[in-house]
Amino acid sequence: MRLIADNLQITNPDIEKAVADFRAEPIQELVRACQKAGAHMIDINAGPLPRDGDKKMVFLVNAVQEVSDLPIVLDTTNPQAIEAGLKVAQNKVIINGFSLEPKKLDLILPLAKKYEADIIGYLLNSSGHVLPNADERLQIAVEILTEYQKTGLDKERLIIDPLIVPLIWQDGHLQAGEVLRTIRHLPEILGYPVRTIVGLSNLTAGAGRDPRRLLLEQVYLSMLTAAGLDMVLLNIFHTKTVAAAKAAAALISEKPFAWESL
Amino acid sequence: MRLIADNLQITNPDIEKAVADFRAEPIQELVRACQKAGAHMIDINAGPLPRDGDKKMVFLVNAVQEVSDLPIVLDTTNPQAIEAGLKVAQNKVIINGFSLEPKKLDLILPLAKKYEADIIGYLLNSSGHVLPNADERLQIAVEILTEYQKTGLDKERLIIDPLIVPLIWQDGHLQAGEVLRTIRHLPEILGYPVRTIVGLSNLTAGAGRDPRRLLLEQVYLSMLTAAGLDMVLLNIFHTKTVAAAKAAAALISEKPFAWESL
Numbered sequence: 235m236r237l238i239a240d241n242l243q244i245t246n247p248d249i250e251k252a253v254a255d256f257r258a259e260p261i262q263e264l265v266r267a268c269q270k271a272g273a274h275m276i277d278i279n280a281g282p283l284p285r286d287g288d289k290k291m292v293f294l295v296n297a298v299q300e301v302s303d304l305p306i307v308l309d310t311t312n313p314q315a316i317e318a319g320l321k322v323a324q325n326k327v328i329i330n331g332f333s334l335e336p337k338k339l340d341l342i343l344p345l346a347k348k349y350e351a352d353i354i355g356y357l358l359n360s361s362g363h364v365l366p367n368a369d370e371r372l373q374i375a376v377e378i379l380t381e382y383q384k385t386g387l388d389k390e391r392l393i394i395d396p397l398i399v400p401l402i403w404q405d406g407h408l409q410a411g412e413v414l415r416t417i418r419h420l421p422e423i424l425g426y427p428v429r430t431i432v433g434l435s436n437l438t439a440g441a442g443r444d445p446r447r448l449l450l451e452q453v454y455l456s457m458l459t460a461a462g463l464d465m466v467l468l469n470i471f472h473t474k475t476v477a478a479a480k481a482a483a484a485l486i487s488e489k490p491f492a493w494e495s496l
Numbered sequence: 497m498r499l500i501a502d503n504l505q506i507t508n509p510d511i512e513k514a515v516a517d518f519r520a521e522p523i524q525e526l527v528r529a530c531q532k533a534g535a536h537m538i539d540i541n542a543g544p545l546p547r548d549g550d551k552k553m554v555f556l557v558n559a560v561q562e563v564s565d566l567p568i569v570l571d572t573t574n575p576q577a578i579e580a581g582l583k584v585a586q587n588k589v590i591i592n593g594f595s596l597e598p599k600k601l602d603l604i605l606p607l608a609k610k611y612e613a614d615i616i617g618y619l620l621n622s623s624g625h626v627l628p629n630a631d632e633r634l635q636i637a638v639e640i641l642t643e644y645q646k647t648g649l650d651k652e653r654l655i656i657d658p659l660i661v662p663l664i665w666q667d668g669h670l671q672a673g674e675v676l677r678t679i680r681h682l683p684e685i686l687g688y689p690v691r692t693i694v695g696l697s698n699l700t701a702g703a704g705r706d707p708r709r710l711l712l713e714q715v716y717l718s719m720l721t722a723a724g725l726d727m728v729l730l731n732i733f734h735t736k737t738v739a740a741a742k743a744a745a746a747l748i749s750e751k752p753f754a755w756e757s758l
Contacts (some may be wrong), residue, residue, distance in 0.1 A: 456740075
């Protein structure tokens with residue numbers, strides 16, 4: 235299981251201010267802490283970046299890669315910002331991401347081809363809506379792969395995000411099961427062992443400081459691992475969730491004694 | 497997920513002595529504590545009961561049902577002791593269990609028919625050995641169901657135990673994954689949603705007081721739940737494992753807001 239720190243978020247006031255002032259220090263301190271906590275990659279969650287998006291993304295990518303060799307996930311809906319980040323990136327990059335929405339297909343997917351980057355495809359319909367069950371999500375996955383392959387890119391570079399939705403949604407409890415089923419059936423439906431990713435914090439979004447949040451995260455990540463998940467975006471400072479992720483991965487590892495190094 | 501307390505074990509010196517002296521008190525105290533901790537059933541793990549097996553099992557069953565209405569699992573390899581327990585049982589009973597070993601087919605399986613009890617079938621071959629992978633276990637499951645149906649019993653009363661083996665076995669790390677695959681594929685292979693059970697403590701058997709034991713238990717039980725497990729034998733006083741079991745079950749429950757009552 236590849237652990238991607240989701241901690242570098244522009245919605246965090248300290249990070250927002252650092253970006254506004256172009257001060258790398260607070261960002262680099264956070265990135266070092268994420269790496270120390272076991273992150274395999276760093277998600278740069280820059281939001282929509284309505285102003286100076288390209289300049290800010292260049293600053294963020296450089297801030298991160300000055301202190302870390304970890305792969306970077308460019309997480310914004312702003313195609314100009316993504317392209318600016320891709321141009322300066324020296325670390326490995328994943329674009330986060332595209333969907334069947336026409337703007338994403340036209341403006342974001344081509345960047346994966348132009349810069350030969352891995353890219354995440356969200357299982358949303360062309361209007362940008364989450365589908366309620368696994369069958370519909372799998373149908374979208376087929377369409378995502380079709381669009382992806384039109385670019386001529388190697389399908390091994392595609393990563394599918396089946397989209398965890400908050401448990402507090404009206405059908406959130408059903409969707410948790412549907413996401414597991416989606417991950418389990420993707421390799422069979424797409425005909426190859428496509429890589430999968432989820433944003434774990436979505437599960438308990440809106441639940442405030444509910445003490446059950448961490449338990450639900452740990453347990454659901456174990457279940458996702460059993461279903462075949464490859465990568466997870468998570469708060470890397472949730473040490474028990476990280477421990478659960480490693481234990482779950484070790485339990486289905488083909489390496490002898492993987493669990494002994496927990 | 498049905499939680500079956502595995503705490504009432506004759507290998508526990510206090511219980512062994514209570515049984516030898518036919519003193520119900522220590523047993524009943526334990527059963528009350530198990531029920532309070534959230535057990536849905538009580539496993540009476542009486543071992544092989546080489547002497548006075550029938551008398552001891554009658555004593556144990558009566559001791560339990562005097563203080564609890566919970567279903568009882570008769571867990572011994574001694575067919576006479578099982579039959580003695582079945583004769584006096586007023587609570588619901590599960591026989592634990594039979595396999596393709598000729599002695600089990602001849603002496604234990606018929607008791608399920610005679611007393612109309614649920615019974616656990618272990619995925620062992622006819623020599624009593626665990627099979628190394630899911631395909632072989634599933635083949636055994638087909639044979640188990642065939643033997644079971646020869647008795648004329650309703651297949652809904654069969655419960656399959658795919659057999660967790662200790663991680664410290666040479667191929668223990670591979671078997672953990674094979675057990676998940678076995679549980680996932682059983683309904684498709686047998687053609688109906690057969691109930692499944694595991695003995696969770698087997699996973700970390702022989703690991704002594706290794707602090708990772710509890711983490712591995714919690715994580716693996718979450719993974720087993722995702723695979724479709726119905727029942728688990730566990731130490732009901734492992735409160736975090738119980739919490740993980742409930743959270744995992746809630747996350748795939750079809751009941752709205754199941755997770756809110758965690």
